[in-house]
Amino acid sequence: MKYEMPKLNYPLDGLKPRISEDTMKFHYGKHLQAYTDNLNKLIKGTEFEDKSLEEIVRTANGAIYNNAAQVWNHTFFFETLSPTAKPISGTLKAKLIATYGSIDNFKNQLMTKATGLFGSGWIWLTYNERNQLNIEATTNAGNPLQNNVTPLMTIDVWEHAYYLDYQNRRADFCEAVWDLTDWYLVEERMEKNLFNIYY
Structure with missing residues (x-):
């Protein structure tokens, strides 16, 4: 299996002015491309060659894991962004208020985690099998799939x-x-409660 760059649902300049076209050219066009190319080289001839990206993230380690997780994380990140983003509403809003007291409290906790993480990494909103929402931080190429949460x-x-x-x-x-x-x-994503919606 050869992994290819994900297709964006918006042009490279579609997130302006909040995220520039130049950033997208480097972040999506160069960083994600490099992780994708590295992953394809690393899995060739290994037990992971025909596995799905999710399977590799869940089971691999070392350089194969790092590159697979970075492909998964970046793809997930870019797919979550939209030039016509819709605000928090419905079931998610009710669940966030029940969990954090208010949307403002949720946002404050999310931002505190994001600005407080030392070094490089990812901040996640996750959903577990007990129907609980959590804000989690992972360093470097960390991915919550390894902890069996959505x-x-x-x-x-x-x-x-x-x-x-x-x-x-x-x-x-x-x-x-x-x-x-x-x-x-x-x-x-919360309502479907699936890990592999896009893969």
Whole structure:
């Protein structure tokens, strides 16, 4: 199986002004392309050659895991963003309020995790088999699939995600991601409660 770059649902300049075309050219066009190319080279002739991306993320380790997780994480991140993002509503809104007390409290906790993570990594909203929402932080190429929970949305806090547009202002980038997140899609993921909606 050869993994290919995911197709975006918007043009490279579609997230302006919050995320620039230049950032997308590097983040999507170069970083994700490099992870995809590396993964294809690393799995050739191995037990992972014919496995799905999710299977590799769940079971691999070392360089194969790192590149597979970065392909999965980045694809998931880019798919969650939208130039016509819909706000939090419906079942997701009710569940977030029940869990965090208010949408503002949820946002504050999400942003605190995102700005407080030392180094590179990912901040996730996840959903577990006990129907609980959680905010989780993973470092480097960490992915919640390894803990058998459903990722619903993520914020990429690697510097390459934001440095061209925001320099060291990670908090401003996280606000941009909040505004660009398609919360209707996040709700759909929660209701389907599937790990492999897109793979």
